[in-house]
Amino acid sequence: MNLLDKCEVRFEPISGxxxxxxxxxxxxxxxxxxxSLVPPGTWKAAAPDNWIxxxxxxxxxxxxxxxxxxxxxxxxxxxx
Numbered sequence: 001m002n003l004l005d006k007c008e009v010r011f012e013p014i015s016g017x018x019x020x021x022x023x024x025x026x027x028x029x030x031x032x033x034x035x036s037l038v039p040p041g042t043w044k045a046a047a048p049d050n051w052i053x054x055x056x057x058x059x060x061x062x063x064x065x066x067x068x069x070x071x072x073x074x075x076x077x078x079x080x
Contacts, residue, residue: 003033006033007021010031010034010035013069015069015071016068018069018078019037019068020040021034021064021065021066021067023064027060040063066080
């Protein structure tokens with residue numbers, strides 16, 4: 001089983017677009033992987049006090065990798 005098999009994706013990826021995988025580093029979901037529309041470095045820059053409108057973002061996560069969605073559940077890792 002590879003990382004993508006264990007990764008949570010809560011959106012419909014679009015073919016040809018790049019997405020970012022993170023690992024949660026604390027809380028009840030510690031160690032789980034999730035795919036995001038938000039690239040690394042953007043999380044904290046967007047919210048100096050951790051608040052954006054009514055949403056609180058927990059920054060205790062680690063960028064695992066960047067992946068391009070090909071189609072039908074097929075992903076390609078982007079080497080940075």
